[in-house]
Amino acid sequence: MESIPDHKLLEMIRGNESRNYGFNLLVRQYQERVYHLIRRMVIDHNDTDDLVQETFIKVWQNLESFRSDSKLFTWIYRIATNEALSFLNKKKRRFMLPLVDYDRVLESKLSDGHSFSGDEIQKKLFKALLTLPEKQRLVFQMKYFEELKYDEISEVLGTSVGALKASYHIAVKKIEENLKTD
Amino acid sequence: MNAKNKTYNSEENEMEIPEVLKNVNKSSLFPVPEKYFDGLPSKIQERVFAKDQKSVRMRTFPGLVQKRILIPVVSMFFIVALFFIFNRDKGFNDEYQFTGINLEETMDQYPEFFEDMDEYTMIEVLITSSDNMDDPASAIWSDSSITNQEILDYFDEENIDVEYLYNL
Numbered sequence: 015m016e017s018i019p020d021h022k023l024l025e026m027i028r029g030n031e032s033r034n035y036g037f038n039l040l041v042r043q044y045q046e047r048v049y050h051l052i053r054r055m056v057i058d059h060n061d062t063d064d065l066v067q068e069t070f071i072k073v074w075q076n077l078e079s080f081r082s083d084s085k086l087f088t089w090i091y092r093i094a095t096n097e098a099l100s101f102l103n104k105k106k107r108r109f110m111l112p113l114v115d116y117d118r119v120l121e122s123k124l125s126d127g128h129s130f131s132g133d134e135i136q137k138k139l140f141k142a143l144l145t146l147p148e149k150q151r152l153v154f155q156m157k158y159f160e161e162l163k164y165d166e167i168s169e170v171l172g173t174s175v176g177a178l179k180a181s182y183h184i185a186v187k188k189i190e191e192n193l194k195t196d
Numbered sequence: 197m198n199a200k201n202k203t204y205n206s207e208e209n210e211m212e213i214p215e216v217l218k219n220v221n222k223s224s225l226f227p228v229p230e231k232y233f234d235g236l237p238s239k240i241q242e243r244v245f246a247k248d249q250k251s252v253r254m255r256t257f258p259g260l261v262q263k264r265i266l267i268p269v270v271s272m273f274f275i276v277a278l279f280f281i282f283n284r285d286k287g288f289n290d291e292y293q294f295t296g297i298n299l300e301e302t303m304d305q306y307p308e309f310f311e312d313m314d315e316y317t318m319i320e321v322l323i324t325s326s327d328n329m330d331d332p333a334s335a336i337w338s339d340s341s342i343t344n345q346e347i348l349d350y351f352d353e354e355n356i357d358v359e360y361l362y363n364l
Binding site: 034037038041042045046049050053054057059063066067070071074075128129130131132133135136139140158159186189190193194 | 214216217219220221222225226227228229232233236237238239240241243244247
């Protein structure tokens with residue numbers, strides 16, 4: 015699908031008659047990126063599906079408050095990362111009582127054959143990623159997989175570029191060590 | 197600039213990828229159901245539409261008409277109504293029990309007894325405040341502020357037959 019500039023999408027969404035069509039195009043334009051961003055965090059397809067839908071519903075509900083001084087995709091990413099992080103926090107709180115580590119649940123999903131189709135090295139990488147704190151994991155994923163610039167990640171996460179660089183560096187070192195020891 | 201700052205600030209190091217990760221294929225790690233992305237926009241729009249409808253309904257009907265408020269309010273109304281219905285008769289009985297002896301009936305029945313005798317008000321009060329309604333006269337005797345002799349003297353002066361009181 016050919017990419018439509020953000021200002022055109024917003025123009026359509028703000029017009030009364032083209033509102034639904036414009037939003038449909040917006041979803042089509044960003045759905046795959048949002049899906050994969052969330053999927054790498056929560057691993058399971060069904061959980062991802064729910065969170066992607068929630069993300070775009072929030073996008074729809076808050077589009078009027080969106081100010082064009084930031085990029086549309088960084089704004090959508092911010093909503094998506096918040097959704098994913100609060101989902102993981104909820105799950106971890108729920109799993110606190112029976113003393114089940116939710117990271118282990120995610121790790122088992124990597125091995126069940128339904129949620130993950132990567133090869134051995136990819137599986138090792140994701141297992142190593144699960145050992146990182148969630149925000150560090152997000153920084154690594156956005157930098158490594160999405161190849162976003164630090165100032166874009168900074169807009170999404172609301173963290174300074176310097177802190178992001180340090181965070182990415184630490185994440186890489188941890189992953190390297192983890193992969194070497196395995 | 198020290199070595200550490202140089203590492204974090206140089207542009208080429210931004211994209212530094214460790215050797216061990218260079219061989220990792222970044223794409224197609226997670227299987228997605230076939231045609232999932234074709235149906236997702238309409239699924240999202242359906243949910244958006246449903247939420248919009250719901251919020252319109254919420255705006256149309258004020259808070260009181262919403263189910264979550266209406267049901268408890270109606271239930272509360274019924275509970276209060278039932279309380280009053282079932283306690284109405286009980287309330288009359290209680291009043292009757294507390295009064296014990298009806299003053300008007302007594303005065304009608306024994307007009308000569310209450311004629312120009314203000315002190316009987318006191319007797320009446322004593323009788324009605326007695327716990328033992330089967331023996332109202334005992335209330336008079338049990339009042340510590342009046343001695344038995346005072347009462348007997350009073351009855352004697354006023355020509356009241358003491359037996360009369362026991363028959364009340």
